[in-house]
Amino acid sequence: MSLQDPRDAVQLPPPVLPRGWSGTRVTGHVLVALWAVAGAYLLYYLASNVFSSFVANYWDDYVDGVVITIQLVVISIVLGALLSLPVALARSSRNIVLSSLAYAYVYFFRGTPLLAQTFLIYYGAGSFQPLFSDLGIWWFFRDAWYCAVFAFTLNTSAYQAEILRGAVQNIDKGQWEAAAALGIRKGVTFWKVILPQAMIVALRPYGNELILLIKGSAIASIITIYDLMGETRRAYSRSYDFQAYIWAAVLYLIVVETLRRIWDKLETRLTRHLKRNG
Numbered sequence: 001m002s003l004q005d006p007r008d009a010v011q012l013p014p015p016v017l018p019r020g021w022s023g024t025r026v027t028g029h030v031l032v033a034l035w036a037v038a039g040a041y042l043l044y045y046l047a048s049n050v051f052s053s054f055v056a057n058y059w060d061d062y063v064d065g066v067v068i069t070i071q072l073v074v075i076s077i078v079l080g081a082l083l084s085l086p087v088a089l090a091r092s093s094r095n096i097v098l099s100s101l102a103y104a105y106v107y108f109f110r111g112t113p114l115l116a117q118t119f120l121i122y123y124g125a126g127s128f129q130p131l132f133s134d135l136g137i138w139w140f141f142r143d144a145w146y147c148a149v150f151a152f153t154l155n156t157s158a159y160q161a162e163i164l165r166g167a168v169q170n171i172d173k174g175q176w177e178a179a180a181a182l183g184i185r186k187g188v189t190f191w192k193v194i195l196p197q198a199m200i201v202a203l204r205p206y207g208n209e210l211i212l213l214i215k216g217s218a219i220a221s222i223i224t225i226y227d228l229m230g231e232t233r234r235a236y237s238r239s240y241d242f243q244a245y246i247w248a249a250v251l252y253l254i255v256v257e258t259l260r261r262i263w264d265k266l267e268t269r270l271t272r273h274l275k276r277n278g
Contacts, residue, residue: 046250049243058235058244064113065231066251071143073214076152083153084160091165102161109158115219117155122147122223148220152213159209167202168194203216208264211256218252228252 048064049055090102109117125132125141133136140146179189221230232248235241 032225041245045243046246052243053241054235054239054241054246058192058231058239061226061231061235062228062247062251065226065228066255068225069214069217069227070231070255072152072220072225073210073217075149076156077210077213079149079153080156080160083157084164087157087161088168090166091161092168106161110162114151114155114216118148118219118223122149133266144220144223144225148223148225152217152220155211156209158173160206163196163202163205163209165184166196167205170216171197171202188270203263203267203270207267210259210263214256215252 007278020196085104087102090098091106093102121141125147128141129138133142175193175197176186176189179193180186184193217227218229220227221226221233224230226234228248228251232244238245
């Protein structure tokens with residue numbers, strides 16, 4: 001009579017014990033319930049005020065503000081992208097002077113608030129009015145719109161330069177070596193081989209930067225630009241109705257969510273070959 005190997009015995013799974021209602025679990029459920037109630041009340045409040053006199057009087061102004069906000073962000077992002085490329089190349093340069101200047105530029109604009117930068121350009125330019133007038137560029141710095149675009153471009157270019165530099169460094173150095181072995185010049189290798197791959201790597205960080213700039217664009221209202229937040233402040237100053245800021249928050253949320261979905265589809269489209277190969 002042979003003895004059964006205990007390892008051949010069927011191992012039953014341990015019994016599943018019911019989860020207890022700990023203090024942390026109770027707190028989590030209470031917070032979720034409060035958020036659900038708050039969200040439901042907000043939807044009810046907005047639905048009940050869609051046809052209110054406030055919306056009738058100021059809705060067109062809000063739409064104009066959204067258009068101005070999108071224009072400001074798109075122009076700044078595009079100009080910042082163009083400026084970020086030489087800054088990123090200078091940051092990666094072996095020339096100590098170029099790399100130091102690029103580092104100082106990135107360090108300043110990433111390390112100081114966008115509000116301070118906008119004030120410094122808009123209000124500080126007045127101290128140099130005689131010089132700018134002699135150079136023929138005072139027309140640029142006396143206009144709040146141009147100053148906002150200039151400040152936002154300098155700010156986002158610093159962030160985009162770091163995004164691009166990190167994406168380029170993420171590409172395997174073996175591709176540089178393979179291109180050199182084939183006799184391809186470094187400039188051609190960078191533009192034709194490295195940069196397209198780096199842009200795919202940088203897609204998600206670029207999307208985050210775009211969303212952050214949309215939310216940060218509210219700063220432009222402080223220098224008399226009637227973007228979405230500027231129109232909101234003007235509507236509130238005339239009506240003293242708190243729903244002015246609620247509608248602004250909803251519109252910012254709609255813009256951000258729309259751009260997020262567009263960016264997700266763009267990323268899915270541009271990276272479809274990676275998923276197919278994977």
